[in-house]
Amino acid sequence: MTTIILKPHKEESLLRFHPWVFSGAIVRVVLDAKHKGDAPEEGELVCVQSSTSNVLGVGHWQVGSIAVRILSFGSDSLPADFWRTRIRAAYKVRESLGLVRKDNNTFRLVHGEGDNLPGLIVDIYADTAVVQAHSVGMHVCRTEIADAILAEVPQIQNIYYKSDDTLPFKAPIEGEKIGWLVRNTEIPESRDTEEFWSTENGLSFRIDWLRGQKTGFFIDQRENRALVERYAHGKDVLNMFCYTGGFSLYALRGGAKTVDSVDVSQKAIDLVNINVAKNFPDATNHTAVAADAFEYLTAQKAQGRTYDLIILDPPAFAKHRDAVKNALRGYQRINAKAIEMIRPGGILFTFSCSQAVDKEAFRLAVFSAAAQVGRSVRILHQLHQPQDHPINIYHPEGEYLKGLVLYVE
Numbered sequence: 001m002t003t004i005i006l007k008p009h010k011e012e013s014l015l016r017f018h019p020w021v022f023s024g025a026i027v028r029v030v031l032d033a034k035h036k037g038d039a040p041e042e043g044e045l046v047c048v049q050s051s052t053s054n055v056l057g058v059g060h061w062q063v064g065s066i067a068v069r070i071l072s073f074g075s076d077s078l079p080a081d082f083w084r085t086r087i088r089a090a091y092k093v094r095e096s097l098g099l100v101r102k103d104n105n106t107f108r109l110v111h112g113e114g115d116n117l118p119g120l121i122v123d124i125y126a127d128t129a130v131v132q133a134h135s136v137g138m139h140v141c142r143t144e145i146a147d148a149i150l151a152e153v154p155q156i157q158n159i160y161y162k163s164d165d166t167l168p169f170k171a172p173i174e175g176e177k178i179g180w181l182v183r184n185t186e187i188p189e190s191r192d193t194e195e196f197w198s199t200e201n202g203l204s205f206r207i208d209w210l211r212g213q214k215t216g217f218f219i220d221q222r223e224n225r226a227l228v229e230r231y232a233h234g235k236d237v238l239n240m241f242c243y244t245g246g247f248s249l250y251a252l253r254g255g256a257k258t259v260d261s262v263d264v265s266q267k268a269i270d271l272v273n274i275n276v277a278k279n280f281p282d283a284t285n286h287t288a289v290a291a292d293a294f295e296y297l298t299a300q301k302a303q304g305r306t307y308d309l310i311i312l313d314p315p316a317f318a319k320h321r322d323a324v325k326n327a328l329r330g331y332q333r334i335n336a337k338a339i340e341m342i343r344p345g346g347i348l349f350t351f352s353c354s355q356a357v358d359k360e361a362f363r364l365a366v367f368s369a370a371a372q373v374g375r376s377v378r379i380l381h382q383l384h385q386p387q388d389h390p391i392n393i394y395h396p397e398g399e400y401l402k403g404l405v406l407y408v409e
């Protein structure tokens, strides 16, 4: 195996189990005999050693400022049962947290660094796992990962691989980035007739990972959706950036008087209608509209429309650090527009899933929005990502979702 030798003292963060080796920490690369080129291949398994030849761990080699993502600390190779052991551990955690139930078969099984599997995401939808690689190393191992999921997660029959949007842009990828890795359930050939249903806290959702966003659903809002259910009774609710209607279904079950779901994507709105019809076939108090958020709020305000409870769950406004300033302006603008439309004594659920925007900056943007439209607000809850999206304490970058529930005077 190729060996990566670190500069003196650069082993310290690894000894504390930080999973990344930065390229600047490397003094020398000793290629193993089979190498033709003069550098390791992206995705290759490498062994990392200190300047005093201490074995620190093995991980996937990457091109870029993060040169190695460690999979196993303190050893110079991966044990044969490595993938099964890690997947089993991840599944046990979800089981022990009470997420694997008859009325809840939707959960995140693997959350990258948070599950000691840097670069890997696995979401479970009933009997299907959707696997997403964020590194070439995980892409290379996709078949072993699929075998381990099949062996360790009893309910899984099918495994879909979806990494077309998540692999590094210039990576020299061989093999498919998207498609079935395992397919046991009878699934019609025609894409248009494929129907997958998954259950979250007793509510049914049609999941479309083939055409949908991310792995098909935003599992990370599960606990926050349950909180909306608690506050929805008798209220006029607006679910802005609704995607497939997660918050809307919980609001309806919570006894909302009316629920308006809005998303710019017509495909998302079609799925909202399908999901509402499945769970609440007799509902007459739900409306779904395909519209741009800013335009919708402006138009509704002009007509004097107001709400008791508004949910704002926009896509990441800042995908990189250099976009943070603009993103904060965007958060302030959309929150101001929403707060203006909340009746006195109403509630705002507002979120940011931009990893680059920190909690403090987001709060400031939301409070500035309230001040801008002359409304005073109080914090009822501070929200974050749920327990199946754990944060590795050595990888604080894994914390991305933040939310506020505000009481609007």
Ligand code: SAH
Residues within 6 Å of the ligand: 217, 218, 221, 241, 242, 243, 244, 245, 246, 247, 262, 263, 264, 265, 268, 291, 292, 293, 294, 313, 314, 315
């Ligand atoms: N709340 C959702 C997830 C929201 S993801 C849930 O619980 O599942 C963000 C959504 O915002 C996407 O569905 C995307 O289509 C939508 N979106 C992006 N830009 C938008 C815009 N300008 N106006 C309205 N919706 C937008």
